[in-house]
Amino acid sequence: MQTSAVPDLAHTDARPVHWLATATAMAAVVAAAGLLQPKAATASQPGSQPQISTAAAPAPDPAGVQLPLECGGAKSVVTKKASGDLDGDGSPETVVVARCDAGSGTPPSAIFVLTRGNGxxxxxxxxxxxxxxxxxxxxxxxxxxxxTATLLGYSSPDVPSCCPDKQEKVKWQWKGGKFVRTAPAEARGV
Structure with missing residues (x-):
């Protein structure tokens, strides 16, 4: 009888069930590692609270703005206003249509873009x-x-100021650091 120097290692024969159990255990470890992540690092100093602002700044209010209109003794009035981010910086601008409050006729309008000042x-x-x-x-x-706006004008000085006889659709967009005016394809006269 011959004895072997190596002990009987019958339990080391790999069967499919052993491989399946090992693969399942490894998958569980990988999944757990994916779910248990450390919190994100912040660059704040110890003891300071991070300031997170998710609300966008409100659009500028035209009520407190001195518009560059020369109205003589009359006041200027804002007849229309709308807000939106025109330059893509994430802060809304306010666009106002204003004119002198002349009391009669159709005084000419102006369109101004307002932004928030630095304090x-x-x-x-x-x-x-x-x-x-x-x-x-x-x-x-x-x-x-x-x-976008529809501009109303006059074909000659003989046209009464109550009744503009020309119409032009226009559009302004921020391009290259300035507002560029274009006329959409559907623009036409009255």
Whole structure:
């Protein structure tokens, strides 16, 4: 009888059930490691509270802004306003249509873009339509980063100021650091 120097290792014969049990155990360990992650690191100093602001700043209010309109003795009035993010910085701007409160006729309109000042309140950052152009504003909107308006004007000085006889649809968009005016394809005269 011959004795072996190696002990009987019958329990080391791998059967399919052993491989299945090992694979299941490894899958459980990997899944647990994926679920048990440490908290995200923050760059705050010890004892300080992180300041997280999820609310966007409100759009500028035109009530406190001195609009650049020369109205003589009359006051200026805001006739329309709309807000939206026009330059893609995440903060909304307010666009206002304003005119002098002349009391009669159709005084020309102006369109101004307002933004939040650095602690100084809202301020005018762009003039899209000046009163010297002698146009009033019909439809007006701020949508998808653009200002659209229907401008009403006159074909000659003989046309009464109550009744504009020209119409132009226009659009302003922020491009290359300034507002660029275009006329949509459907623009037409009255």
């Amino acid at each position: 100084t309140g809202p301020r005018v950052v762009a003039t899209l339509l000046e009163p010297v152009q002698k146009q009033s504003v019909g439809d007006f909107a701020v949508r998808d980063g653009a200002v």
